[in-house]
Amino acid sequence: xxxxxxLPHGLRDLLPPDAQIEADTVERLMAILGHYxxxxxxxxxxxxxxxxxxxxxxxxxHETFRLMDPISHRMIAVRADMTLQIARIATTRLVKAxxxxxxxxAGQVLRVRGSQLRPERQVGQVGAELIGAAxxxxxxxVIAVAVEALTAVGVPGxxxxxxxxxxxxxxxxxxxxxxxxxxRIRAALDHKDAAAIAEIGGQAAGILGSLMAAAGxxxxxxxxxxxxxxPERAAAEVAALAEIVRLIRRxxxxxxxxxxxxxxxxxxxxxxxxxxxxxxxxxxxxGRGGRYIAGGxxxxxxxxxxxxxxxxxxxxxTLYTDTVLRALVFxxxxxxxxxxxxxEHAVGVEFRADGWITVAGLEPVADTAAExxxxxxxxxxxxxxxxxx
Amino acid sequence: xxxxxxLPHGLRDLLPPDAQIEADTVERLMAILGHYxxxxxxxxxxxxxxxxxxxxxxxxxHETFRLMDPISHRMIAVRADMTLQIARIATTRLVKAxxxxxxxxAGQVLRVRGSQLRPERQVGQVGAELIGAAxxxxxxxVIAVAVEALTAVGVPGxxxxxxxxxxxxxxxxxxxxxxxxxxRIRAALDHKDAAAIAEIGGQAAGILGSLMAAAGxxxxxxxxxxxxxxPERAAAEVAALAEIVRLIRRxxxxxxxxxxxxxxxxxxxxxxxxxxxxxxxxxxxxGRGGRYIAGGxxxxxxxxxxxxxxxxxxxxxTLYTDTVLRALVFxxxxxxxxxxxxxEHAVGVEFRADGWITVAGLEPVADTAAExxxxxxxxxxxxxxxxxx
Numbered sequence: 122x123x124x125x126x127x128l129p130h131g132l133r134d135l136l137p138p139d140a141q142i143e144a145d146t147v148e149r150l151m152a153i154l155g156h157y158x159x160x161x162x163x164x165x166x167x168x169x170x171x172x173x174x175x176x177x178x179x180x181x182x183h184e185t186f187r188l189m190d191p192i193s194h195r196m197i198a199v200r201a202d203m204t205l206q207i208a209r210i211a212t213t214r215l216v217k218a219x220x221x222x223x224x225x226x227a228g229q230v231l232r233v234r235g236s237q238l239r240p241e242r243q244v245g246q247v248g249a250e251l252i253g254a255a256x257x258x259x260x261x262x263v264i265a266v267a268v269e270a271l272t273a274v275g276v277p278g279x280x281x282x283x284x285x286x287x288x289x290x291x292x293x294x295x296x297x298x299x300x301x302x303x304x305r306i307r308a309a310l311d312h313k314d315a316a317a318i319a320e321i322g323g324q325a326a327g328i329l330g331s332l333m334a335a336a337g338x339x340x341x342x343x344x345x346x347x348x349x350x351x352p353e354r355a356a357a358e359v360a361a362l363a364e365i366v367r368l369i370r371r372x373x374x375x376x377x378x379x380x381x382x383x384x385x386x387x388x389x390x391x392x393x394x395x396x397x398x399x400x401x402x403x404x405x406x407x408g409r410g411g412r413y414i415a416g417g418x419x420x421x422x423x424x425x426x427x428x429x430x431x432x433x434x435x436x437x438x439t440l441y442t443d444t445v446l447r448a449l450v451f452x453x454x455x456x457x458x459x460x461x462x463x464x465e466h467a468v469g470v471e472f473r474a475d476g477w478i479t480v481a482g483l484e485p486v487a488d489t490a491a492e493x494x495x496x497x498x499x500x501x502x503x504x505x506x507x508x509x510x
Numbered sequence: 511x512x513x514x515x516x517l518p519h520g521l522r523d524l525l526p527p528d529a530q531i532e533a534d535t536v537e538r539l540m541a542i543l544g545h546y547x548x549x550x551x552x553x554x555x556x557x558x559x560x561x562x563x564x565x566x567x568x569x570x571x572h573e574t575f576r577l578m579d580p581i582s583h584r585m586i587a588v589r590a591d592m593t594l595q596i597a598r599i600a601t602t603r604l605v606k607a608x609x610x611x612x613x614x615x616a617g618q619v620l621r622v623r624g625s626q627l628r629p630e631r632q633v634g635q636v637g638a639e640l641i642g643a644a645x646x647x648x649x650x651x652v653i654a655v656a657v658e659a660l661t662a663v664g665v666p667g668x669x670x671x672x673x674x675x676x677x678x679x680x681x682x683x684x685x686x687x688x689x690x691x692x693x694r695i696r697a698a699l700d701h702k703d704a705a706a707i708a709e710i711g712g713q714a715a716g717i718l719g720s721l722m723a724a725a726g727x728x729x730x731x732x733x734x735x736x737x738x739x740x741p742e743r744a745a746a747e748v749a750a751l752a753e754i755v756r757l758i759r760r761x762x763x764x765x766x767x768x769x770x771x772x773x774x775x776x777x778x779x780x781x782x783x784x785x786x787x788x789x790x791x792x793x794x795x796x797g798r799g800g801r802y803i804a805g806g807x808x809x810x811x812x813x814x815x816x817x818x819x820x821x822x823x824x825x826x827x828t829l830y831t832d833t834v835l836r837a838l839v840f841x842x843x844x845x846x847x848x849x850x851x852x853x854e855h856a857v858g859v860e861f862r863a864d865g866w867i868t869v870a871g872l873e874p875v876a877d878t879a880a881e882x883x884x885x886x887x888x889x890x891x892x893x894x895x896x897x898x899x
Contacts, residue, residue, distance in 0.1 A: 128557060130581050134599050137549035137613075141540075144550065144616070148537055151530075156862040158846065158869040160526035161533065165632050166555070166588075166618055168517060188577050191622060192519050192631075199555075199588070210523050219884050221872060224526075227533070229555055229618070233580060242581075243554050258851070258872040265855075372855045457547065462647070466654075466761045473545040480547040483610060483647040495608050 131235045131242030138454055143245065143446055146274050147227050150247045150440065153270035157262070159225035159249045164206035166229070170196040177390040177413070178205045184232045199231045203246050204439060211252045212416035212433065220253030220433070238405045245442030248408075252415050255434040257361055260394045260412060261368030267398060267408060267438045268373050276448045278401025280377035283339065283366070285358050286385035286395055286411070289329070295352030296325050310383045332382045339366050339378035346382055358393075365394050393436070400448040407445050410438025458500040458507045459493030462486070468502070477507070520624045520631030527843055532634065532835055535663050536616050539636045539829065542659035546651070548614035548638045553595035555618070559585040566779040566802070567594045573621045588620045592635050593828060600641045601805035601822065609642030609822070627794045634831030637797075641804050644823040646750055649783045649801060650757030656787060656797060656827045657762050665837045667790025669766035672728065672755070674747050675774035675784055675800070678718070684741030685714050699772045721771045728755050728767035735771055747782075754783050782825070789837040796834050799827025847889040847896045848882030851875070857891070866896070 128134070135143060151161065167188075174182050186199040200206060207224050215222060227247045235242050249266060251259050268279055289310060293303045306325065309317035310333065318329050328349060335345035343363050351359065359382075366378060388395045388411060395411025415435040455478055460469055462482040469479045477500075486492045493501035493510055500507040517523070524532060540550060556577075563571050575588040589595060596613050604611060616636045624631050638655060640648050657668055678699060682692045691712065698706035699718065707718050717738060724734035732752050740748065748771075755767060777784045777800060784800025804824040844867055849858055851871040858868045866889075875881040882890035882899055889896040 127561075128554060129579050129584070129586055132554040132556060134554065134603060135552035136599070136603065137551060140552035140615075141544065141550040143552065144537065144540065148533065151533070155530065156867055158867050161530040162526065163524035163529035163532065165517060165521040165523065166620060167521065167632070172516075186577055188575055190518050195518070197518055206523075210525070214523060214525065219886065223869070226529075231555060243556075254872050256872045258870070262870060262872070478545055478547050480612070481647070481651060483643050483645045483651070497608065 129242070131232075131240055133241075133243075138451070139446070142449070142451055143442055146445060146449065147245065147247055147442055149274045150270045150445075151225060151227050153273050154225040154247075154249045154266060157223070157249075157266050159223040159251075159266070161225050161227075162207060162210055163226065163228065164200070164203065164210060167197045167199050168206070169193075170198040172209060173198045173200060173205065176205065177208075178202075180389060181205075184234065186231055186233055200228075201230050201232045202439075203228055203230060203248060204250065204437065207248070207250045207437075208252070208413075208415040208435070211250065211435075221259065222252040223249065224252065225249045239441070239443070241443055246439050247442060247445075248410075248437060248439040250415075250435060250437035252435040252437075253433045254436070257364045257368060260361075260365045260436050261372065263410060263436050263438050264365075264369055264396055265372035267410065267440065268376055271398065271400075271407060271440070271445065271448075274445070275450060276400050276407065276445060277450075278377075279407075280379060280399050280401070281369075282384075282397045282399065283362065283378065283380045284384040284388065284395050284397075284411075285362055285382055285393070286388035286391045287393065288332070288355055288358050289383055289385065291355045291358060292328055292352055293325055295354065296323075296328075298323060298325055307385075311386060329383065336381040336383070337379060339380050342380040342382065346380075362394055392434075396438075398438075398440070403444065403448045405444045405447075406441070407448060408438050408440035410436065412436040456500055456507070457498045458502055459489065459496060459498040460502050461489045461492075464502060468505075472507075518631070520621075520629055522630075522632075527840070528835070531838070531840055532831055535834060535838065536634065536636055536831055538663045539659045539834075540614060540616050542662050543614040543636075543638045543655060546612070546638075546655050548612040548640075548655070550614050550616075551596065551599055552615065552617065553589070553592065553599060556586045556588050557595065558582075559587040561598060562587045562589060562594065565594065566597075567591075569778060570594075573623065575620055575622055589617075590619050590621045591828075592617055592619060592637060593639065593826065596637070596639045596826075597641070597802075597804040597824070600639065600824075610648065611641040612638065613641065614638045628830070628832070630832055635828050636831060636834075637799075637826060637828040639804075639824060639826035641824040641826075642822045643825070646753040646757060649750075649754045649825050650761065652799060652825050652827050653754075653758050653785055654761035656799065656829065657765055660787065660789075660796060660829070660834065660837075663834070664839060665789050665796065665834060666839075667766075667792075668796075669768060669788050669790070670758075671768045671770055671773075671786045671788065672751065673770050673773040673777065673784050673786075673800075674751055674782070675777040675780045676782065677721070677744055677747050678772055678774065680744045680747060681717055681741055682714055684743065685712075685717075687712060687714055696774075700775060718772065725770040725772070726768060728769050731769040731771065735769075751783055781823075785827075787827075787829070792833065792837045794833045794836075795830070796837060797827050797829035799825065801825040845889055845896070846887045847891055848878065848885060848887040849891050850878045850881075853891060857894075861896075 181201045184201040187196050190197040230244050232242045319326050322329050331349050335342045346359050391411040391413050393412030397406050398408040415433040457478040460479050460481050462485045472479050490501050570590045573590045579586040619633050621631045708715050711718050720738050724731045735748050780800040780802050782801030786795045787797040804822040846867040849868050849870050851874045861868050879890050
């Protein structure tokens with residue numbers, strides 16, 4: 122028989138004080154999002170498989186727990202990500218709400234297998250989506266809001282790595298590179314394999330090599346990319362990126378910004394400027410996001426069959442609370458006073474109103490100070506006053 | 511094909527402003543619990559079936575979603591209730607923490623089928639458990655804390671209905687009523703069927719009839735019960751109840767208290783004073799709780815086979831956020847100011863610091879007031895000042 126302390130791999134209990142710190146951090150993050158007009162929504166933990174695993178959701182198929190619903194006799198699934206749920210709400214129940222539509226969310230997601238970087242199978246997500254906005258101001262806003270929220274809860278040393286997942290495809294298409302060659306090139310780029318690019322890149326080899334080499338601090342990288350002779354559509358993407366960088370700097374002048382123009386891993390469904398958020402010395406990403414299309418997904422995903430709504434240019438971000446907590450420096454716990462058995466109720470009311478934690482003695486004890494110490498209190502009530510222990 | 515707006519029965523999206531109101535209410539409830547020294551823990555959404563569905567958990571078997579975990583190759587289950595998870599934490603990872611141990615929690619649970627009173631299949635729970643405390647002060651504390659928390663978030667007209675689920679079994683045993691007769695009597699009591707009690711109650715008929723008739727306001731009911739000639743152990747249970755009522759009155763003099771001495775539905779695993787919390791004119795219960803044994807469950811539940819810990823007298827409560835929200839009167843939303851395209855970042859910073867919600871214009875518009883109105887703002891920035899719309 123299992124020992125009841127044993128939990129399935131990748132699942133854990135949060136104990137005091139971590140559970141409270143996590144909850145406080147989530148609400149403080151959500152408060153910043155709310156102040157920017159991102160209104161909170163709360164989708165359910167489970168939905169019909171057909172709405173969670175289609176469109177961009179197909180990418181999560183192998184990560185998603187599925188089960189039979191005895192009520193509807195259909196397959197339902199536990200969400201492995203919340204962004205698609207928010208897009209569903211925006212394009213159905215809130216389809217008539219004015220655009221741009223700003224929505225925020227916080228909740229738990231479950232995954233069948235954790236990743237190497239994130240072995241946890243239950244992850245807390247906090248996010249914001251800006252739906253129906255194509256302007257660079259929208260991209261800059263979501264990045265600035267994410268950075269401000271993380272800064273507000275006390276994450277030091279933030280940096281944002283920007284990328285253009287559509288840049289490479291646009292270039293390869295403009296240069297007429299046929300799809301099987303494009304796939305080999307894509308793989309080589311994912312492995313940052315300059316030699317392979319030079320060898321198989323064909324007429325794109327020069328451009329792609331220069332793009333790969335340009336990765337680094339935003340300003341320097343932009344200057345280098347803009348010096349490259351790019352096909353028209355690619356140049357337009359770069360111009361948009363440059364404008365977004367300029368707008369981010371206005372809101373967050375001191376933010377460390379880097380650009381990796383050929384990165385696209387994890388951004389397969391993104392259609393414009395995308396980003397990953399890191400904190401100095403913290404393993405793993407604090408969050409990620411970028412531009413995508415809400416509603417009207419490509420026909421082959423099956424979504425368009427039931428999506429009457431127009432495709433809506435959107436952007437947003439998701440923060441991962443486990444990584445955010447790893448990046449935080451925790452303050453001291455509030456003072457904790459032991460109230461001996463029989464203390465008047467009104468006394469505790471006053472302490473709690475002043476921000477104290479009160480721990481009531483439920484039975485008489487000989488040594489109240491010793492009992493207070495045993496219960497982990499910082500103070501004990503003596504002669505009507507809190508005495509430090 | 512399903513329309514993506516369709517969710518499985520009993521599951522729903524919370525939209526603005528409800529989702530934020532729910533989150534704020536949960537954190538305010540948790541803050542009160544925290545001030546009383548109940549430290550927050552956060553168990554995972556899923557656990558091994560064997561730890562969720564044994565002991566008291568067997569009662570939830572048919573309400574619990576179960577699935578195969580491809581990692582552990584064991585059955586796991588989505589929690590349908592959190593109390594048992596807290597007891598698991600208290601008797602395993604926190605087995606060495608000083609007693610009494612005060613723990614609090616907030617989270618979502620999933621149920622295969624909703625009940626008639628609560629058709630929702632995803633329910634938010636907020637709760638507190640006081641583990642390792644047998645004194646009546648413990649029972650009184652958890653009831654007083656639950657009532658103070660609900661009052662603090664603005665629930666009017668609270669009442670607490672107390673019951674003694676062990677009273678009837680103790681009486682029947684003392685009077686030597688054999689078990690099959692006891693079952694028929696239990697059923698008659700559950701249906702408040704006085705005629706049947708008189709008919710099948712045998713030597714217990716008189717006592718049980720009087721107990722059933724005594725249900726009502728606490729003081730009157732206590733007086734009536736104490737006038738009945740009860741077997742010794744039953745009389746002791748009643749004396750404990752009387753003491754708990756006295757202690758509750760000290761903390762909450764104005765609380766409406768009722769007693770139903772023969773009620774036991776939903777309290778099958780409770781071992782002492784239990785309670786249900788209602789609010790005037792609100793359908794369904796806001797919460798319930800009572801005394802139980804954490805750890806060392808009866809051998810036949812299979813728990814004791816792997817539970818080395820001593821049985822620990824405990825009490826606690828669970829609040830249901832959906833019912834709590836139905837009982838609340840919502841305040842006004844914070845003011846929302848539209849900041850036209852190009853407004854300096856610093857202007858928004860100031861507004862948000864003053865508690866405003868700022869909605870940024872992402873593109874130039876001809877009529878900023880009209881745009882502000884379209885976006886649901888209460889104010890628009892004009893000449894550097896917020897102008898009401």
